[in-house]
Amino acid sequence: MIELTQRDQIVLEAVITDYIETGEPIGSRTISKRSFMNVSPATIRNVMADLEEMGLLHQPHTSAGRIPTVKGLRLYLDSIMRSRQLEGSEKERIRDALQTRHQDIRELLHGTSKLLSQYCRQAGVVLWPKLSITSFKHIEFLRLGPFDIKVILISKVGLVHQSHIQSAEEITQVELDKYGRYINELLQDVPLSKVKERILREMESAKTLFDQLFSRALKMAHRAIQGSIEQSEVYIEGRTNLLDNPEFADVEQMRRILQAFEDKSRMIRLLDETLKVSTGIQILLGTEGELSEWQEMSLISAPYGRATGSLGVVGVIGPLRMDYSRIIPIVEFTAQFLTQVLEITDEG
Amino acid sequence: MIELTQRDQIVLEAVITDYIETGEPIGSRTISKRSFMNVSPATIRNVMADLEEMGLLHQPHTSAGRIPTVKGLRLYLDSIMRSRQLEGSEKERIRDALQTRHQDIRELLHGTSKLLSQYCRQAGVVLWPKLSITSFKHIEFLRLGPFDIKVILISKVGLVHQSHIQSAEEITQVELDKYGRYINELLQDVPLSKVKERILREMESAKTLFDQLFSRALKMAHRAIQGSIEQSEVYIEGRTNLLDNPEFADVEQMRRILQAFEDKSRMIRLLDETLKVSTGIQILLGTEGELSEWQEMSLISAPYGRATGSLGVVGVIGPLRMDYSRIIPIVEFTAQFLTQVLEITDEG
DNA sequence: TGGTAGCACTCACCACAAAAGAGTGCTAAA
DNA sequence: TTTAGCACTCTTTTGTGGTGAGTGCTACCA
Numbered sequence: 001m002i003e004l005t006q007r008d009q010i011v012l013e014a015v016i017t018d019y020i021e022t023g024e025p026i027g028s029r030t031i032s033k034r035s036f037m038n039v040s041p042a043t044i045r046n047v048m049a050d051l052e053e054m055g056l057l058h059q060p061h062t063s064a065g066r067i068p069t070v071k072g073l074r075l076y077l078d079s080i081m082r083s084r085q086l087e088g089s090e091k092e093r094i095r096d097a098l099q100t101r102h103q104d105i106r107e108l109l110h111g112t113s114k115l116l117s118q119y120c121r122q123a124g125v126v127l128w129p130k131l132s133i134t135s136f137k138h139i140e141f142l143r144l145g146p147f148d149i150k151v152i153l154i155s156k157v158g159l160v161h162q163s164h165i166q167s168a169e170e171i172t173q174v175e176l177d178k179y180g181r182y183i184n185e186l187l188q189d190v191p192l193s194k195v196k197e198r199i200l201r202e203m204e205s206a207k208t209l210f211d212q213l214f215s216r217a218l219k220m221a222h223r224a225i226q227g228s229i230e231q232s233e234v235y236i237e238g239r240t241n242l243l244d245n246p247e248f249a250d251v252e253q254m255r256r257i258l259q260a261f262e263d264k265s266r267m268i269r270l271l272d273e274t275l276k277v278s279t280g281i282q283i284l285l286g287t288e289g290e291l292s293e294w295q296e297m298s299l300i301s302a303p304y305g306r307a308t309g310s311l312g313v314v315g316v317i318g319p320l321r322m323d324y325s326r327i328i329p330i331v332e333f334t335a336q337f338l339t340q341v342l343e344i345t346d347e348g
Numbered sequence: 349m350i351e352l353t354q355r356d357q358i359v360l361e362a363v364i365t366d367y368i369e370t371g372e373p374i375g376s377r378t379i380s381k382r383s384f385m386n387v388s389p390a391t392i393r394n395v396m397a398d399l400e401e402m403g404l405l406h407q408p409h410t411s412a413g414r415i416p417t418v419k420g421l422r423l424y425l426d427s428i429m430r431s432r433q434l435e436g437s438e439k440e441r442i443r444d445a446l447q448t449r450h451q452d453i454r455e456l457l458h459g460t461s462k463l464l465s466q467y468c469r470q471a472g473v474v475l476w477p478k479l480s481i482t483s484f485k486h487i488e489f490l491r492l493g494p495f496d497i498k499v500i501l502i503s504k505v506g507l508v509h510q511s512h513i514q515s516a517e518e519i520t521q522v523e524l525d526k527y528g529r530y531i532n533e534l535l536q537d538v539p540l541s542k543v544k545e546r547i548l549r550e551m552e553s554a555k556t557l558f559d560q561l562f563s564r565a566l567k568m569a570h571r572a573i574q575g576s577i578e579q580s581e582v583y584i585e586g587r588t589n590l591l592d593n594p595e596f597a598d599v600e601q602m603r604r605i606l607q608a609f610e611d612k613s614r615m616i617r618l619l620d621e622t623l624k625v626s627t628g629i630q631i632l633l634g635t636e637g638e639l640s641e642w643q644e645m646s647l648i649s650a651p652y653g654r655a656t657g658s659l660g661v662v663g664v665i666g667p668l669r670m671d672y673s674r675i676i677p678i679v680e681f682t683a684q685f686l687t688q689v690l691e692i693t694d695e696g
Numbered sequence: 697t698g699g700t701a702g703c704a705c706t707c708a709c710c711a712c713a714a715a716a717g718a719g720t721g722c723t724a725a726a
Numbered sequence: 727t728t729t730a731g732c733a734c735t736c737t738t739t740t741g742t743g744g745t746g747a748g749t750g751c752t753a754c755c756a
Contacts, residue, residue, distance in 0.1 A: 027719050040729050045720070062619060062735040081644055103496060104512035144506045148451060152508060156710050158492045159501060160510050164452035241608050243603045251599060253592045258606075262588055375748050388700050393749070410747050411707045 004318060009046045009080055010035055012056060016068045018075050020321050023246050025065030031097040070285050073320065078282055083328045094119070094334055105129075105158045105342075110235050111312055111337060117238025122318030122328045123261075125301075126273040127313035129226075130231040131155055136187040136195055139221060140178035142300050149176065151224035155192065157311070157342060165220065179217035187221075195225055214333050232268045236261055236317075245319045247296060260293040271313045279310065286320050296320055300327055302335035306343055314338060356640055357396045357428055359381055360404060364416045364424050373413030373596050380432060381599040398581045401648040407681045410520050418633050421668060431676045435644060442467070443680055446689060453477075453506045453690075458583050460662055465586025468675045469543075469656050470666030475619040476581040477659035479503055479573075484543055488571060489524035495601035497524065499572035502539065505659070505690060509576040513568065535569075543573055584609055584665075595644060608677075619661045622649050627658065634668050642666055648675055650683035654691055 004012070014035045018026045028041040028048060046097030048066055048214065056072035059065075068076065082083045096117045098108065109126045116124030118230045137158040142150045147170065165246050190198050199222045239261055248254045261267065270289065284299040300322070314335050316327050352360070362383045367375045376389040376396060396414050399405045402418035407413075416424065419594045429510065444464045446456065457474045464472030483504040490498045501509045539548050547570045551563065587609055609615065620635065622630050632647040648670070649663030662683050664675050 021591075025719090038669075041719090042721095042728085042729055042731095045727090059720085061736055062721090063717090063734085065719065085709075103514065104498075104511075138488070138490055140486075140488055140500075142502055143505075148504070150452075150506050150508075152488075152502070154490055154498070154500070158490075158496075158498050158512075160498075160508065162454075162508050164455075165505075166451065175369075208530070238610075240603060240607045242598065243606070245705085249599055251591070251597055252600070254599070254602070255588060259588045377748075388749090390700055390702095391698085391752095394699085397750085407749085408748090409707060411705085411746095413748065536756090 004075075006078060007037070008047060010037060011044060012051055012072060012076060013049075014075065015048075015066055017059060019067050020323055025060055025067050027213075028063035030065070037164055038163055046049050051161070056061070059315050066235075067177050070287055070320070073285055074288075077285075077324060078335070083325045086329045086333050087178060090330070091333060091337075098334075108338075109312075112334060113235040116314065116316050116334060118302055119330055120316045120318070120322075121238075121244065121293050122316050122322065122327070123239050124237045125234075125267070125271065125299075125313075125317060126235045126314045127268065127275070127312040127314075128235075129157060129159060130232055130304070131159070131161060131229045133305070133309050134159070134192060136190045136192055138188070139180060139183050139224070141171045141180050141220065143171065143176055144200050146170045149220070149221070153228055155305065156189070161231060163224050163227045164229070167220070173251055177211070178213065179220060181222045182214055182217050192225070192229060195229075196222070198226075202316065210320045211324065213233040232272065234241060234264055234268050234271065236264075236267065242318065245321070247319050247321060253296070255296065256293045260297075270299070271315065274299070274315075275303055275313050277312055279303060281328060281335075283324070283328075298322055300324070302331050304335040304338040304342070306339065309340060311342065352423075355385065356395060356399060357538075358385065358623065359392060360399055360416070360420060362659045363399075363405060363414055363427050364394075364421065367415050368671055369633050370517060370670055373408055373415050375413035378413070402536070408593060418635055418668070421633055422636075425633075426673060429673055434530075434677045434681050438678070439681060439685075442678070442685060445605075446682075446685060456519060456689065457660075458685075460682060461546040461583040461585040463677065464646065464662065464682060465589055465663050467678055468666070468670075469586075469589050469592065469662045470664050470670065470675070471587050471590055473586045473619065473647075473661075473663045474581075474583045474617070475509060475616065475623070475660040476583075477503075477505060477576045477653070479507070479509060480541045481653065481657050481659050482540060484538045484540055485527060487531050487535070487572070488632065489568065490519045491524055494518045497568070499568070499576075501573060501576055503508070504537070509579060511572050513571050513575070523561070527568060529561055530565050531569045534671045540573070540577060543577075544570070547573075547644050578662060582612055582616050582642065584615065586611075590666065593669070595667050601644065604641045605645065608645075618647070619649065619663065622647070622663075623651055623658055625663050627651060629676060629683075630671070631676075646670055648672070648679050650688070652686040654687060659690065 011031060014031045015026045018030065018046050020035070028044040031044050032041040033038060042322070046055060051072070052059060052066065055069055056075060057066040058069045060067065094115065098111060109128060113124040113126040118124075131153070137156045138154040140152040142152070144150050148172070149165050149167055151163050151165060153163070186202060187195055187198065197219050201220050239258065242248060243254060244258065251266065254269050254300075274284065281300070281302045284301070286295050286297060289299075296319055297317060298318050298320045299315055303310035303313050305311035314331060316322075316331055319328075350469060356582045359379060362379045366378065366382070369617075376392040377390050380387060380389040387693050390547060393696065396405060399420070402413065404423060405414040406417045408415065434550050457476065461472040461474040464474075479501070485504045486502040488500040490500070492498050495516075495669060497513050497515055497519070499511050499513060501511070503509070511602065524563065534550060535543055535546065547566050551566050587606065590596060590605065591602060629650045630646070632649070634643050635644060637647075644667055645665060646668045647663055647665050651658035651661050653659035662679060664670075664679055666675075
C-alpha cells in the first residue's frame, strides 16, 4: 500500500476533482489557488512530482499539467473520496420515475436504464434478472409446426422467456397441453436453480411409474429450461450521451466505444462478472477490465434484487472522467429502490 | 417533369456514380475522360451548369466540382439507374445465412437485420411483423399479484407479445385459466385484425347467454389484444458501420444520426409509413422524409410478408451516397426470401 | 450554332514559421 | 522546508504564401 501524507492526499484530490470538472490537465498554479492550504505553486510542483513517481498522476507532455492515472483514480475512489448524500428531492425524482411504471417488469427495467442515462448524462445499463435466481411460475408448449415447438417460460417476477425446440416425432397440441399441465403442477414455485435436479429426480421415478408420455414431457421441459435459464438480456440506454464527453470527440475512439456496445453478449458477460464479485457498489476503471476497447471508460454498478440474492445489475457507463461523487449515490439508490419495488411485486 | 437530353442524362449518371464511388465532388475533366462520348471538359461544364440550374447538381464552393442534390439522386434512381442482378453466389449467401436460423422467428428477423448490415456495410433494419396481420394462436392469463395479470399472446407465426393489465377485482389463477380456455377456443385461427369485432360480437350474445365470467374474460382479452395489436418492434443492427462513411467523420453529424436511432418509436413510425405506401422496393432520401436529423441519410426498404399482405419491412439505412445499384437488389431479394421462409413456417 | 481552347480567377488545402501561452524543473535564497 | 525566479519545453494558435483543382467567360472554329 502506498503511503500518502495529508498534503499528498489533498493535492491528489484537488487534481482529480478539477480534472473531472474540466477534463484538462491541471497545473500547479491552479491547485495552489484553489486548495485551502496556502502553499506556492512550486511546493505543489514538488508534491506532484512525487505523486507522478508513485504512478498516481501522469503528464501528457513536459509543459502540460497533470491528469490522474487509473491507479490514482482508484486510490482516490477507495480511500479519499466521500460521495455526497442524495437529497430528498433527488430521491423523489428517482422514485417518481420508477414507481409509475412498476406494473410491468420489462417497463420497469427499461425505464430504469433510461432514467440512469438521463440523470447521469451517460449511458445507463440494466442487466435483466437471470432466470436461475427466481422461481418457476408457468410453462407453455405450443405447436408451431409438426416438429416445431415454442416453449414459453414465465418466472415468478413475471419475466417471459421463450425458446424454440424441435421434437423428434410429430406431436399434437393436445399432447403438448398434457405436458404443460403436468410440468406446471410438478414445478410450481420451485426455484429455477433447483428445477434441473427436480426434473432429473422425477425422471428417475417416472421411468417406472408413469408412461412414456411424461418422460417425454420431462425431457422437453428440461431442454427448454436448460436453454433459457442462463440467457441474459441487457438494456443499454443513452449511448449518445457519451458523445457529449469531449474526450470522445475523436471519431476513432468513438467508434471503438460504440462497437463495444454493439456486441451485447460481451456486455452481459462484463456485468455478470460484477454480479458475482460483490454485493455493494462497484467501480470498474478502464484498463482494469479485460475489455480492450474499454480503456477510457468506466463502469459504476450495483446489484439489485432481494435479500436472498441478486437478480441483476444496474449501472452507469461513462468516461473515466465522471462525476463519481454524484453518480455513485444515484446508482446506489436506484438499485436499492428497484430492489424494494421488486420485493413488493414478488409477494403476490 | 424535367426534360433531359441524352447527354444531360449521361453526365448526370457519370457524376452520380463517380460521387457514389469516391464521395468527393466531381470535376468536368474527370467526366470528360470517363464517359465515352468524346467531348471536352468545357462542354461538360456547360452541361453541368445547366444541370445545376435545374437543381440536380450542387457546387459546394466556386472552385469545386459538383455533387448530386437529393433531387438529382431521385431522378437518377427513378429513371436512369438500372440496378444490376444479384449473382447466384450472392443469393446463396443470403439463403445460407437465413436458412440456418429459421426455426425461431425472432432469430430469423434478428439475423436478417444483421445480415443486411454486414452485407451492405451499413445499418440493417427489420420491422417486426405487426400482430394485426397474422392470426390468433394462443392466449394465456397469468396472475402475478392480486390485481396484476400478465397476458401472453402468441400469433400464428410464433411471435410472442406480452402485456400487463390490472383487474378491478381480485382474481384467482383458476378463474384466469377458465378465461384462457374460453378465449382460446373462441378465437382459434381468427385473423387478429378481426379479433376485435369477433369479441364484440361475442359480447353481444354472451350478455344474454352466459354468465358474468365470460363477459369478464372477453373484456380482459379485448384490453390485452387492443394493447398489443399495434405494438411494433424493430431490430437495428450495425449502426457502427455508418461511422465508416467518410461523410460522417464530423462528430456533430454523427451524434445527430445516432440520436435519431436512439428513439425507436420514431424509427418504427418511419418504417410503418413505408409499409403503408407501397408493396415494392422503396427509397427514402434525406430531406424527403419528415425526420430532420435525417438530412444526409437514405433508407432503402422493402416489405416482406405473404401474398395476403405485408408483415413488416426490411431495409438498409446509410448515407445518401450509397451504392444503390448493389444494395437495392440485396434488399429486394432478402425480402423475397424472408417471405418465402415465413410462408413455410406459417403452414403448420 | 454547338463545341472547344485558353485564360484569369476563386477557393480549399497544405506546409511552414513565428508568436503566444501554459507549465515545468531546477537553483538559490528565506 | 518552502518559496521566488528564471530558463526551458512543448503545444496551440495565427499568419502567410504557394499549390492545385476546378470554374466561368470569352473568343475562336467547323
